[in-house]
Amino acid sequence: MIRILTRAVVLAALSGASALAHDAAATATITVVFDHAIPNVPGKSLRGVLVAYGPGGSSPAHTHAPSAFITATVLQGAIRSQVNDGPVRTYRAGEHFTENPGDRHAVSANASDTEPARLLAVFVVDTAETVLTTPIP
Template sequence: MNRLGIGAAFGMFLLSAVSQAAEPKSTAVVQALMTEPLTDIPGKEVTVLTVEYLPGGASLAHRHDADVFVYVLEGAVIMQVDGKDPVTVRKGETFRERPTDIHRQSANASATEPAKFVVFMVKDQGKPATRPLEGG
């Protein structure tokens, strides 16, 4: 391989390494456990999932358009909906969101330990479980 070829290959390697380093790493691991229609409530379904925030992890502001119930399995999370103060929800504790709530803050309370919680939501059938806020 000539010098030009070696230089081009090295340049491609550096470009690849820089672009990979610039990609944000996910701070949440979401695992869908089930989604089932509610027989006695036409047009509604229940979705159950787990969310694990890595140390220091958080999500952007969002909404669920659903009745959401959270139970913390490990660690602690800081939760806040618009119009209310943030609360720290610890292992064994619960948190509730209403369909009209804006979930302003959802974050791991620890910078060194992961946090994991189960989410149970009742929502319109076929609609997304979470949607980002328009305009941030």
């Protein structure tokens, strides 16, 4: 696991993968944990991003790379999420949600003010795309 995390830090530094803006209200830690070209799908890659929220943590509203299809699985705690104009839902450890290319992630937050939460977001994305997340002004 240490080898994977060490590689993730190097990949994040080399790939230019963007993290969400970080300020007092946005207490998410973003770590790229894998980045692999898909050998039988030329031009596409699979990227895994670990998102860790402290108690009460959240991310600003954002979009993802235009080509990105994402499936996110909650690993710890509970995450509040809203995609596009859908309802705000709470996903608990073991549950997942998806985002299609062009979707807007309006709410992404830890559902608890006292416990941490983590999710793994797996992107299928054009290999050339380096900016995975862009805050919505």
